[in-house]
Amino acid sequence: MKAKRRPSARVFWLKQLHTWHWVSAAISLIGMMLFAITGITLNHAASIGAEPKVTQGAGQLAAPLIAELKKTPASGAPIPNAVADEVQHLVKLDTHGKSAEWSEDEVYVALPGPGRDAWVSVDRASGAVTSELTDRGWISYLNDLHKGRNTGSAWFWFIDVFAVACILFTITGFFLLQLHARHRPSTWPLVGLGLLVPALLAVLFIH
Numbered sequence: 001m002k003a004k005r006r007p008s009a010r011v012f013w014l015k016q017l018h019t020w021h022w023v024s025a026a027i028s029l030i031g032m033m034l035f036a037i038t039g040i041t042l043n044h045a046a047s048i049g050a051e052p053k054v055t056q057g058a059g060q061l062a063a064p065l066i067a068e069l070k071k072t073p074a075s076g077a078p079i080p081n082a083v084a085d086e087v088q089h090l091v092k093l094d095t096h097g098k099s100a101e102w103s104e105d106e107v108y109v110a111l112p113g114p115g116r117d118a119w120v121s122v123d124r125a126s127g128a129v130t131s132e133l134t135d136r137g138w139i140s141y142l143n144d145l146h147k148g149r150n151t152g153s154a155w156f157w158f159i160d161v162f163a164v165a166c167i168l169f170t171i172t173g174f175f176l177l178q179l180h181a182r183h184r185p186s187t188w189p190l191v192g193l194g195l196l197v198p199a200l201l202a203v204l205f206i207h
Helices: 009-043 063-069 081-091 138-147 152-183 187-205
Strands: 053-060 106-110 116-123 128-135
Touching (some): 009 138, 053 081, 081 128
Antiparallel strands (some): 053 128, 106 116
16 A cells, blocks of 8 residues: 655645635735725826815703813813713714813814814803814725725724735735746746836836
8 A cells, every 4th residue: 555645845835825815815805906996096086076065063052061061171081971962962973082172162072084074163151062074975985994094993903904914915926926937937027027117117207
């Protein structure tokens, strides 16, 4: 009975690289498509028309809530939860837990987000609430996701995980190219071209 032949190192690494390559591709597939599309929209941002939609709001706090605002808070403290509840009811903007700017006359809360800017101001003496929301549309929203602008900590970590998956995808792809290059003569000329073109563009046309 013949002993089983152990797989060669090349077969082992080829299998490992294929596994990691498809796993990283599956993880990064949708994100890569999103970032590729938004790369185009960002590159042509000046020619993509978008009409911002501005919505203003106003309301009035009750006397007990005004009393809450007259207390001296710590610097940057959010407005009290009871006040935030009423503000959300009046102007449909959520200020819970958001850092606020306190002055003698008013409390101001900036509420930026992807594809939008918003703010709420509350008069500490009268309890008058005013707000403004500027919505720049879904293209601006996707562009801000690309840039990580005002997207919060969850998206911050998603970008890092996605970037690691993309790096793994490209590194495993490089080694797979190396393993198959002898059967595909155009491999390294194409890789070199992929390096040469952006390098020449950067040197010759970017000043």
